[in-house]
Amino acid sequence: MTRYFTEDHEWIEVEGDAGTVGITDYAQSQLGDITYVDLPEAGAAVKKGDAPCVVDSVKAASDVYSPVSGTVSESNAALADAPELVNTDAETGGWLFRLTLSDAGELASLMDADGYAEFVKGL
Amino acid sequence: MNAPNTSGWRPAMGEAGSGESALITASGDRGLALEEKLIFELGRPGTCGVDMAEPVGDVLPGLSRFLRKAPAPLPGLSEPETVRHYTRLSRQNYAIDLGPFPLGSCTMKHNPRLNEKVARLSGFADLHPLQPGQTVSGALEVISELADWLITLTGMHSVAMTPKAGAHGELCGLLCIKAAIEARGEDRGVILVPESAHGTNPATAAFAGFSVENIPATADGRVDLGALTARLGPDVAGVMITNPNTCGLFERDMKAISDAVHAVGGYVYCDGANFNAIVGKVRPGDLGIDAMHINLHKTFSTPHGGGGPGSGPVVLSAALSPFGPLPYAARAADGSVHLVEEEDAAAMGHSQSFGRMAAFHGQFGMFTRALTYILSHGADGLARVAEDAVLNANYVLRSLEDVLSAPFGKAGPCMHEALFSDDGLPDDFTTLDIAKGLIDEGFHPMTVYFPLVVHGAMLIEPTETESKDGLDRFITSMRSLAARARNADPSLKSAPHLAPRRRLDETQAARKPVLTWREGS
Numbered sequence: 171m172t173r174y175f176t177e178d179h180e181w182i183e184v185e186g187d188a189g190t191v192g193i194t195d196y197a198q199s200q201l202g203d204i205t206y207v208d209l210p211e212a213g214a215a216v217k218k219g220d221a222p223c224v225v226d227s228v229k230a231a232s233d234v235y236s237p238v239s240g241t242v243s244e245s246n247a248a249l250a251d252a253p254e255l256v257n258t259d260a261e262t263g264g265w266l267f268r269l270t271l272s273d274a275g276e277l278a279s280l281m282d283a284d285g286y287a288e289f290v291k292g293l
Numbered sequence: 294m295n296a297p298n299t300s301g302w303r304p305a306m307g308e309a310g311s312g313e314s315a316l317i318t319a320s321g322d323r324g325l326a327l328e329e330k331l332i333f334e335l336g337r338p339g340t341c342g343v344d345m346a347e348p349v350g351d352v353l354p355g356l357s358r359f360l361r362k363a364p365a366p367l368p369g370l371s372e373p374e375t376v377r378h379y380t381r382l383s384r385q386n387y388a389i390d391l392g393p394f395p396l397g398s399c400t401m402k403h404n405p406r407l408n409e410k411v412a413r414l415s416g417f418a419d420l421h422p423l424q425p426g427q428t429v430s431g432a433l434e435v436i437s438e439l440a441d442w443l444i445t446l447t448g449m450h451s452v453a454m455t456p457k458a459g460a461h462g463e464l465c466g467l468l469c470i471k472a473a474i475e476a477r478g479e480d481r482g483v484i485l486v487p488e489s490a491h492g493t494n495p496a497t498a499a500f501a502g503f504s505v506e507n508i509p510a511t512a513d514g515r516v517d518l519g520a521l522t523a524r525l526g527p528d529v530a531g532v533m534i535t536n537p538n539t540c541g542l543f544e545r546d547m548k549a550i551s552d553a554v555h556a557v558g559g560y561v562y563c564d565g566a567n568f569n570a571i572v573g574k575v576r577p578g579d580l581g582i583d584a585m586h587i588n589l590h591k592t593f594s595t596p597h598g599g600g601g602p603g604s605g606p607v608v609l610s611a612a613l614s615p616f617g618p619l620p621y622a623a624r625a626a627d628g629s630v631h632l633v634e635e636e637d638a639a640a641m642g643h644s645q646s647f648g649r650m651a652a653f654h655g656q657f658g659m660f661t662r663a664l665t666y667i668l669s670h671g672a673d674g675l676a677r678v679a680e681d682a683v684l685n686a687n688y689v690l691r692s693l694e695d696v697l698s699a700p701f702g703k704a705g706p707c708m709h710e711a712l713f714s715d716d717g718l719p720d721d722f723t724t725l726d727i728a729k730g731l732i733d734e735g736f737h738p739m740t741v742y743f744p745l746v747v748h749g750a751m752l753i754e755p756t757e758t759e760s761k762d763g764l765d766r767f768i769t770s771m772r773s774l775a776a777r778a779r780n781a782d783p784s785l786k787s788a789p790h791l792a793p794r795r796r797l798d799e800t801q802a803a804r805k806p807v808l809t810w811r812e813g814s
Contacts, residue, residue: 203804228800
């Protein structure tokens, strides 16, 4: 399993052609208390850079961009009753949706954990 | 009679917040600070404040199934109890008539009482939209004269008066753009929206059926012209730009942006919600804008706090005018004004209209107030409004920039609103703490956490309403709050202390909102 990061503060963990997407711990700390997550439906086709998901916090409603293209296979149902999981477990239990990648080549444009840590340091 | 109080004597009043204030009263009220229940928790079943006529005769055949089987669950209050309930609630409210209301982007300016006097004239107030046209010629004259002023002030070709508010005006403008593109037989689905635009802009574009793409802002808080022109192409229907923008800055490249968008066949929508900063100074028509809404309820007074509805007429360029909505006021050769409706649109050369935004002619009560405001100020007075609004905002900006971070303070003067961030506050102290502290100071908080391009934004719009004394009082409070935050004063973290309620759990209110009252809950 390999984890990649975007400049828009999403992470994606990839195994084979299956990816799990969430927002980073840095992103949740900037958003403040998450109040609602608008999740995509299974079967939805997304392109890299589309915003299939919206995270609402006490401060703002923020689009979550898909790091890669693919078809949504599952959303994190636990977030319907407990959106605060994105605050407490952003990079584990607070994942947002899973998708089946249509072009693994798109991963090449993303950052690894060290690269993302450097990127955040520069903000 | 009016001898000055040279001795400075005043009656002993006790100090708020001293030990005595811990006294618990039997009523729950504290002096004249009232603890008001919901109306459903008041009164007694069966009490009625009005005399209802007893039903006469039998229920009409076929209607008996609609008869109530149980009494309606209405609160049972007498008239004085009802009056007191709402008056007591009104005392817990904060309004522009009580003090400064520095909400950025909302333009909470004073509503001159002359507006109200004129709007209450029975010839304006007691009209019905279905009255025959010849009985409302004065009202039509108001619509036409106001339209002329808006066209003159903006340097545009025509104006659609019917949209009912700012976002409704945005939709009207985008529907004009859509109709114009369809009339050319083209298919353009993308609207570009810069980060510095109002939050309603992307929502409007999406609602009108366009897809939205963001354009980044430059480091000085303005549209990135290079990024914008790089994205332009045959799929772009237009751009939506807020000018002055939500950072309180004038988009200096506006003409270059318009020229670039027009060169590829697109249209320029300008969000004119902040027109109060440039009215009488800049004509949007000179900047190449194709459509712009004007919030009558901001720029020309009667803000939301006035309690009334909004009104968002849209001025249109010559290119978009043929597609504007019906009805509109037209002046005939004999000087009379009538509303052009579907029946005579073709005869009036307006057959390409995209349709209607509203059932009737728009928010007439706002038209009378806006026209009163315009005529009582005159052209020179309106320019002075913009000057004073900008001067007041810059006074706030320069009076606070040494204690609060002003991200664009170095970029030159601001327009009508001053923008600060939470940079430099201690880690635990946030914009929210400053906002809550302002409540204790007796001010309505500023806009917080918007625009998003600034971290922990505090957006302050004083408007031209505030005197220098009033601004100085506000600045003194803000400086005190900034100092308390910098000194990590724990009492600021738990503010407000002096409001009817302490700090509310906003997170829980959003996650698990309780929106209806239930008996016994």
